[in-house]
Amino acid sequence: MSEKVGIIAYGIYIPRNRITVDEIASIWGEDANEIKSQLQIFEKSVPFPDEDVATMAVEAARNAMKQWGGEAEKIGAIYVGSESHPYAVKPTATIVAAAIGAEGETTAADLEFACKAGTAGMQMCFGLIQSNMIKVGLAIGSDSSQAKPKDPLEYTAGAGSAAFLIGKQDIIAELEGTYSYTSDTPDFWRREGATFPSHGQRFTGMPAYFDHIIKATKGLLEKIDRKPEDYDYVTFHQPNTKFPLRVAKMLGFSKEQIENSLACKYVGNTYSASSMIGFAKILDEAQPGDKVLVTSYGSGAGSDAFSFKITENIEKIRSRSKTVQYYIENKRNISYGLYSRYKGILKV
Amino acid sequence: MSNEVYIIGTGQTKFGEFFNLNIGDLASEAVNKAIENAGIGKDEIRTLFIGSTVSNSLSQSSIGGICTRSCSLSSNAYRIESGNASGAAAFHHAFLSIKSGLYDVVAVLGIDKLSDYIQNGTIEKILASSIDYQWEYEMGATLTGLYSFLTQAHMEEYGTTLEQLAYIPTKNHQNGVLNPKAQYRYAIPLEKFLNAKRIADPIGRFDVATPCDGAAVVILASERYIENKKPHSYKVKILSSSAGSDTLALQHREKLTELKATRLAVNDAYNKAKISANDINVAEVHDSHPIGEILAIEDLGLVPKGEGGKATVEGLTALNGKITVNPSGGLKARGDPFGATGIAQLIEIVEQIRGNAGKRQVEDVKYGLTQNVMGTGVMSYVSILGRGDN
Amino acid sequence: MEPPKIWRERRERYLGIGIICEDCQKKNFPKTRICPDCGSENVKPYKIAERGTLKYFTQIMNTGDELIFNTPYIVGLVELEDGIKVTAQIVDCDFKELRKGMKLEKTFRVLARNGKEGLIKYGFKFRPI
Numbered sequence: 001m002s003e004k005v006g007i008i009a010y011g012i013y014i015p016r017n018r019i020t021v022d023e024i025a026s027i028w029g030e031d032a033n034e035i036k037s038q039l040q041i042f043e044k045s046v047p048f049p050d051e052d053v054a055t056m057a058v059e060a061a062r063n064a065m066k067q068w069g070g071e072a073e074k075i076g077a078i079y080v081g082s083e084s085h086p087y088a089v090k091p092t093a094t095i096v097a098a099a100i101g102a103e104g105e106t107t108a109a110d111l112e113f114a115c116k117a118g119t120a121g122m123q124m125c126f127g128l129i130q131s132n133m134i135k136v137g138l139a140i141g142s143d144s145s146q147a148k149p150k151d152p153l154e155y156t157a158g159a160g161s162a163a164f165l166i167g168k169q170d171i172i173a174e175l176e177g178t179y180s181y182t183s184d185t186p187d188f189w190r191r192e193g194a195t196f197p198s199h200g201q202r203f204t205g206m207p208a209y210f211d212h213i214i215k216a217t218k219g220l221l222e223k224i225d226r227k228p229e230d231y232d233y234v235t236f237h238q239p240n241t242k243f244p245l246r247v248a249k250m251l252g253f254s255k256e257q258i259e260n261s262l263a264c265k266y267v268g269n270t271y272s273a274s275s276m277i278g279f280a281k282i283l284d285e286a287q288p289g290d291k292v293l294v295t296s297y298g299s300g301a302g303s304d305a306f307s308f309k310i311t312e313n314i315e316k317i318r319s320r321s322k323t324v325q326y327y328i329e330n331k332r333n334i335s336y337g338l339y340s341r342y343k344g345i346l347k348v
Numbered sequence: 349m350s351n352e353v354y355i356i357g358t359g360q361t362k363f364g365e366f367f368n369l370n371i372g373d374l375a376s377e378a379v380n381k382a383i384e385n386a387g388i389g390k391d392e393i394r395t396l397f398i399g400s401t402v403s404n405s406l407s408q409s410s411i412g413g414i415c416t417r418s419c420s421l422s423s424n425a426y427r428i429e430s431g432n433a434s435g436a437a438a439f440h441h442a443f444l445s446i447k448s449g450l451y452d453v454v455a456v457l458g459i460d461k462l463s464d465y466i467q468n469g470t471i472e473k474i475l476a477s478s479i480d481y482q483w484e485y486e487m488g489a490t491l492t493g494l495y496s497f498l499t500q501a502h503m504e505e506y507g508t509t510l511e512q513l514a515y516i517p518t519k520n521h522q523n524g525v526l527n528p529k530a531q532y533r534y535a536i537p538l539e540k541f542l543n544a545k546r547i548a549d550p551i552g553r554f555d556v557a558t559p560c561d562g563a564a565v566v567i568l569a570s571e572r573y574i575e576n577k578k579p580h581s582y583k584v585k586i587l588s589s590s591a592g593s594d595t596l597a598l599q600h601r602e603k604l605t606e607l608k609a610t611r612l613a614v615n616d617a618y619n620k621a622k623i624s625a626n627d628i629n630v631a632e633v634h635d636s637h638p639i640g641e642i643l644a645i646e647d648l649g650l651v652p653k654g655e656g657g658k659a660t661v662e663g664l665t666a667l668n669g670k671i672t673v674n675p676s677g678g679l680k681a682r683g684d685p686f687g688a689t690g691i692a693q694l695i696e697i698v699e700q701i702r703g704n705a706g707k708r709q710v711e712d713v714k715y716g717l718t719q720n721v722m723g724t725g726v727m728s729y730v731s732i733l734g735r736g737d738n
Numbered sequence: 739m740e741p742p743k744i745w746r747e748r749r750e751r752y753l754g755i756g757i758i759c760e761d762c763q764k765k766n767f768p769k770t771r772i773c774p775d776c777g778s779e780n781v782k783p784y785k786i787a788e789r790g791t792l793k794y795f796t797q798i799m800n801t802g803d804e805l806i807f808n809t810p811y812i813v814g815l816v817e818l819e820d821g822i823k824v825t826a827q828i829v830d831c832d833f834k835e836l837r838k839g840m841k842l843e844k845t846f847r848v849l850a851r852n853g854k855e856g857l858i859k860y861g862f863k864f865r866p867i
Binding site: 501 | 747796797815823825833850
Binding site: 016048049050051052054055058059062086087095098099101332348 | 752846
């Protein structure tokens with residue numbers, strides 16, 4: 001790689017409401033303890049009725065802007081990845097641009113690739129910067145996912161957003177390499193106009209999540225000549241806690257390398273934001289010189305793997321915005337009744 | 349001869365929910381009654397000033413032609429809008445048209461038909477048109493929500509209590525029992541107001557005046573006309589009709605403990621009428637929310653500033669108290685067909701001066717005052733009426 | 739929820755852009771073409787403060803249909819650190835948790851949705867710090 005490129009700031013957002021697995025299980029007569037031991041998720045985040053993918057993306061982007069301290073006019077690209085954009089036609093990215101004061105000379109687009117649309121945006125920003133087309137890019141993963149009542153997804157489908165500013169100056173996490181793997185795999189989908197997504201049950205596991213993450217991660221390690229033990233931290237897409245723990249083990253990573261990134265235990269699966277929030281949680285504590293591996297997964301299906309090296313700049317920006325832990329702890333629990341009102345399951 | 353202006357006739361429908369009547373039906377009843385009361389011919393009316401907030405429907409805002417046809421009038425007619433104070437605004441302009449010497453006889457029709465808007469949220473949206481729609485309503489506030497801020501400010505500054513506030517609608521419902529034109533002719537005990545669910549804390553469910561249907565008409569005439577024609581009705585003199593203004597949004601006001609527009613209007617009204625607050629025997633004021641009446645009686649100078657709640661509890665504003673306030677039952681018990689309210693207030697004062705107020709008659713009325721407010725006080729109209737032989 | 743109106747107001751609603759008068763130095767929100775205090779045309783854009791304190795607040799139970807989805811919700815009069823006052827919703831807290839004088843910060847939320855098919859209006863609200 002010719003010139004250094006990397007993350008220059010990041011910010012996340014998670015809505016304040018949580019619903020516990022116990023509360024949902026009690027509605028359907030399920031055994032909450034069994035579900036919790038299977039998924040290793042205890043509660044998930046739920047947006048207020050006046051929140052959506054755009055508002056959460058703006059909150060995350062503003063946190064990133066605050067951490068960065070730079071001028072919004074310098075941002076040359078804004079990508080918002082989501083599978084639950086508020087408009088089917090009309091970009092979320094333009095709303096974000098206006099809300100951070102970055103309207104004008106910039107390119108913007110909404111991306112969709114299930115849970116990896118956010119990392120797809122990161123990759124695009126890296127490319128634009130390395131080719132000197134732009135100076136600073138903003139990649140956001142934001143989702144407020146829907147789950148059909150009683151579907152197993154109902155226990156995990158959460159909401160949240162993560163925003164990464166990418167550039168060449170004042171890099172906090174330098175990109176060492178990226179590698180993607182893609183195949184046409186129908187494990188999870190939502191047709192145009194459908195309210196809830198459908199999925200292939202057990203088919204979402206081995207041929208989908210595991211196969212793509214393993215191939216992308218191995219591909220990257222081989223490409224940049226690294227081994228799992230070279231990394232201080234690793235994180236993967238977190239549809240629940242069990243999957244990333246298992247894929248880490250399959251790839252030869254230890255529990256210690258991945259454990260601290262698993263925000264999903266307390267906020268559920270934040271879809272496009274999931275692996276990015278995991279990465280943000282690592283950045284909240286990583287030290288200069290640490291190496292971090294991140295692999296996303298998006299149904300349909302594909303994985304983007306990234307390798308980063310933390311720089312000394314991370315110390316400077318750390319206190320400037322709210323941590324992932326802040327958002328995990330800033331919560332209130334709601335009943336299934338309020339949950340169904342907030343999610344629009346209860347029609348008014 | 350001077351250019352004094354007189355009220356020579358009044359007419360009013362009962363206020364309430366009339367699902368079977370349209371705006372023309374309401375207008376013609378009030379207009380015919382007023383013409384009969386004045387003892388004049390329809391052809392003598394030069395202009396019909398219509399005060400209406402909403403008019404016939406959300407689509408027909410030009411209701412002049414509807415009213416002239418349904419009232420069988422050939423005069424010109426136009427609508428004047430000043431939110432919930434549209435009736436008083438129309439009256440003010442009718443007064444000016446005679447004061448200027450342009451016309452000799454005009455009619456003022458205050459009218460609104462609101463019972464069509466029974467579906468959730470419509471009335472709140474209509475009321476939002478008289479607050480800052482963009483920067484209050486669209487931000488989440490409602491008229492009642494903003495009155496809650498006014499209530500809190502007064503409670504904080506002057507120690508006004510919820511109990512004192514509840515005395516206002518309690519008193520006005522007691523008066524409403526005596527008013528045959530009122531929508532609610534029953535008393536409501538103080539506890540019911542105090543124990544009700546808060547709809548915009550500290551404002552309770554029963555504290556707010558109810559939008560309804562109604563029409564009210566006053567006929568104005570010049571001194572020149574009266575000298576020549578001498579209508580049979582006992583004439584009442586308009587001593588002054590004044591207007592004041594304030595900012596539309598509460599956030600742009602220096603303080604929330606007074607209605608500046610009312611203060612400006614009443615100062616002008618007292619000066620023009622050459623009387624003071626001490627001379628007023630009876631007042632009809634804008635009690636859409638309890639704090640509205642407290643602010644009104646204070647800012648009109650009827651009670652010392654900050655003592656509106658205390659004065660009400662002590663009965664100073666009760667029927668035949670030191671100064672009777674809202675003998676008609678006010679907006680609260682009479683019902684509030686927005687545009688008709690300002691005219692109904694004037695009619696009540698005319699009846700009190702004429703000695704025609706029946707069981708709610710205040711003794712020995714020389715001067716009466718009305719105060720009608722738009723929104724949270726952006727516009728306020730004050731009129732002072734006196735005996736015709738003054 | 740007219741498209742031109744939503745477009746025209748976006749900088750005010752999203753960013754809180756008001757005006758500052760270069761003659762009398764007074765700050766005002768929402769923006770006006772001339773200074774409401776001194777009448778000068780010499781005004782320039784000014785971004786209102788991000789933080790403020792809660793002056794008055796209430797819980798709204800009834801409102802227009804485009805806002806009803808959110809009831810009960812809290813609306814307050816907020817005095818910002820730069821002295822500007824705004825009316826706005828207070829979110830991320832229960833009514834009972836609120837106190838006069840509480841410190842608040844701006845947040846970005848949905849103000850209203852025009853049914854299932856119309857435009858979405860976004861703007862600022864406040865939350866406790």
